[in-house]
Amino acid sequence: MAERPRTYTAEGVILRRRNIGEADSIFTVYSDREGKFDAVARGVRKTRSKMRGHLEPLTRSRFLIAKGRSLDVFAQAETVHHYRAVREDLDRAATAVYCAELVDRFTAERAPQEGLYSLLLGILDALEDGCGITVARYFEVQLLALSGYDLALDACALCTTPLAAEDTLLSPSAGGLVCRLCRPQAEGGRILGVRAVKVLRYARRATLDAFAALNLDPDLDAELRTALALVIRHTLERDLAATRFLEDVRRLPGPHPAPSPDGRVE
Amino acid sequence: MAEGAGTPEPIARLIEAFHRLPGIGPKSAQRLAYHILRVPPQEAEALASAIRDVKERIRFCSICLNITDTDPCAYCTDSRRDPSAICVVEQALDITAVERAGGFRGRYHVLHGVLNPIDGVGPEDLHIKELVTRLADGEVKEVIMATNSSLEGEATAMYIHRLVGPLGVKVTRLARGLPSGADLEYTDDLTLSRAFEGRQEI
Numbered sequence: 001m002a003e004r005p006r007t008y009t010a011e012g013v014i015l016r017r018r019n020i021g022e023a024d025s026i027f028t029v030y031s032d033r034e035g036k037f038d039a040v041a042r043g044v045r046k047t048r049s050k051m052r053g054h055l056e057p058l059t060r061s062r063f064l065i066a067k068g069r070s071l072d073v074f075a076q077a078e079t080v081h082h083y084r085a086v087r088e089d090l091d092r093a094a095t096a097v098y099c100a101e102l103v104d105r106f107t108a109e110r111a112p113q114e115g116l117y118s119l120l121l122g123i124l125d126a127l128e129d130g131c132g133i134t135v136a137r138y139f140e141v142q143l144l145a146l147s148g149y150d151l152a153l154d155a156c157a158l159c160t161t162p163l164a165a166e167d168t169l170l171s172p173s174a175g176g177l178v179c180r181l182c183r184p185q186a187e188g189g190r191i192l193g194v195r196a197v198k199v200l201r202y203a204r205r206a207t208l209d210a211f212a213a214l215n216l217d218p219d220l221d222a223e224l225r226t227a228l229a230l231v232i233r234h235t236l237e238r239d240l241a242a243t244r245f246l247e248d249v250r251r252l253p254g255p256h257p258a259p260s261p262d263g264r265v266e
Numbered sequence: 267m268a269e270g271a272g273t274p275e276p277i278a279r280l281i282e283a284f285h286r287l288p289g290i291g292p293k294s295a296q297r298l299a300y301h302i303l304r305v306p307p308q309e310a311e312a313l314a315s316a317i318r319d320v321k322e323r324i325r326f327c328s329i330c331l332n333i334t335d336t337d338p339c340a341y342c343t344d345s346r347r348d349p350s351a352i353c354v355v356e357q358a359l360d361i362t363a364v365e366r367a368g369g370f371r372g373r374y375h376v377l378h379g380v381l382n383p384i385d386g387v388g389p390e391d392l393h394i395k396e397l398v399t400r401l402a403d404g405e406v407k408e409v410i411m412a413t414n415s416s417l418e419g420e421a422t423a424m425y426i427h428r429l430v431g432p433l434g435v436k437v438t439r440l441a442r443g444l445p446s447g448a449d450l451e452y453t454d455d456l457t458l459s460r461a462f463e464g465r466q467e468i
Contacts (some may be wrong), residue, residue: 016384022289047445053454057384057417082456087417090424097383097417241386248388252428 007075010034011062013120014055015100019045026071027055029063030103030120035112039065039072051077058083058096060121086127094249095133098242099123102140105236106147116146122208134216140228141203149235152176153201158185168197170227172234188234190227195220277303329400331376331393333358341374348372350407354397354426356380356414364412372410375400380413381422389425397426401433408436415442415457 012031019025023045030036044052054061054077064076086092103120107113123139144151155162157176169178171189177197178186192200199220203211216224233239273281277299284295302310326332327339330352334340341347341361351372355361358376377392400406409430413419427437443461444453453461 048447050449050452053457056454056456059454059456079455082454084456084459087420088424090421090428093417093421093424094383101384242383244386244388245381245383249425249428252425253432254428 007064007066008034009062009064010037011060011080012117013060013100013124014057015104017055017057023049025055027074028104030100030107030117031063031112032117033112035110036104036107037072037110039063039074040068041074041077044074053082054079056082056087058087058093058100058124060124081124081128083124083128085130086124090249090252091133092127094242094246095136096124096127098136098240098246099139101240101242102143102232105238105240106143113146116143119143119146119208126208126212131212132215134214134221135208135212137199137216137221137224137228138203138206138208138211140232141200144231144235145204149175149231151200151204151231153197153204156182158182163197165194165197167191167193170200170231172231175231188230190223190230192223192227196223196227199224326376330374331358331378331396332361332374333376346371349405351410352397352400352406352408353410353412355412356419356422360412370410372408377413377422380416380418381425382418383421384418389429392422394426394429398430398433401430401435404434406435408438411437411439415440 010029010031010033012029012034015028015030015036017025017027020040023043024040025044026038026040028036028038041049041051041055043049044055046052051074055074059079060081060083061077061079063074063078066073066075083096086096099120103116107116119139119142123135126135127133141151151157151170152160152174153163153176156179157171157174158178159182161179161181163177163179168191169183169186169189170176170192171178171186173188174182174186177192177200178189199214199216202214229243280299280302281292281295284290284298285292287295290298302313323335324333325335325337327334327337327342329338329342332339332341336343348371351370352375353364353370353372354375354377355364356377356379358378361374361376364370364374375393375397377394377397379387379392381387381389381392397409401409409426411423411426413422423437423439427439431437441464442457443464444450444457450458
């Protein structure tokens with residue numbers, strides 16, 4: 001029998017870094033073929049480290065990784081994309097970190113989810129190309145769908161009656177929109193205005209580019225953000241650190257991305 | 267740490283204490299403990315009292331949050347230093363690095379950490395409020411952000427820029443580029459592209 005190779009290659013996005021010891025760090029990567037994994041980079045915090053800049057969070061890199069007894073070790077790393085415009089803009093950096101944390105929380109180790117890597121790259125590319133940070137709503141809806149928590153948006157999540165275009169309850173426990181009749185049975189959630197309902201449906205079926213072109217106005221985005229945050233918290237049973245940071249950033253004085261004067265839907 | 271049952275309790279305790287220090291493994295801890303055992307009593311006493319003093323006498327400067335034994339600290343009271351420029355660093359150790367490099371003769375501000383959106387370290391966990399207070403009287407003209415050139419360091423610099431920019435203070439960021447002795451071949455694209463933008467005539 002052939003011996004198992006001791007190294008493998010992967011391409012992925014660095015989601016987070018944890019420092020250990022004096023100069024080492026453990027990085028969590030979401031990769032195309034391996035899914036999420038942790039690996040350690042030895043001496044990476046020294047100025048002379050050859051891998052240092054290639055292992056920054058929110059960098060897309062190619063890796064050569066050596067299998068270790070408990071933890072795998074980065075042998076080489078090379079940047080594919082460093083998303084400079086994202087990391088040099090506080091709103092976009094905070095949004096990208098939030099998306100990275102979502103990926104981290106929604107995935108299990110070494111269990112690649114079909115489509116998730118390209119969704120993650122898509123959102124980073126969109127932010128890099130100057131899309132508004134409201135594309136995070138698209139990411140949330142799509143991530144829920146890819147992870148098996150697809151929201152019921154066209155028919156009631158409880159009785160499957162097709163839904164009319166009207167204000168509708170988004171219920172985290174029911175896993176989607178709930179019709180008027182079922183509303184008393186659904187616990188918690190938020191009533192969404194008809195525009196927000198339409199945007200949710202659009203986020204579910206449109207391409208990222210098409211959704212980014214919507215340029216949601218701040219109120220509509222806030223309505224969706226709050227409702228989706230409830231769904232995500234219900235699903236993960238925890239709060240996200242990046243959500244808190246996004247709130248801190250939102251409280252800062254300008255320059256927020258300029259909302260378009262008529263960010264209307266349809 | 268699993269010390270043999272025959273190890274006298276005071277030695278085991280010392281080994282355990284050394285083992286808690288960063289970068290000290292079980293073997294080094296053992297070696298250090300047995301070294302202490304061998305040195306003359308006054309040398310061991312000096313070490314013990316140095317440790318006690320550092321905990322008893324060192325506190326944060328009430329102005330810049332640097333660690334100091336006099337409050338305000340030496341940098342804040344030195345009248346030869348320029349009070350119109352504040353260099354903001356992540357930790358007190360960074361002041362030593364900036365001082366060693368020389369060239370900066372202003373004052374400092376220590377944040378005692380860095381914004382880390384991934385691990386949930388927010389602005390209220392750092393000493394940012396104290397910085398804003400220092401800017402209130404208009405004496406400070408420039409805030410130099412000397413946080414690390416990492417995602418977290420950049421986020422912190424941008425956050426503070428957005429926060430204090432409206433106060434009319436100039437906020438600057440340390441240049442980013444090649445470290446001396448660096449191999450171009452192994453330099454990441456981000457550093458290299460910034461180095462190109464910041465190139466200077468020879």
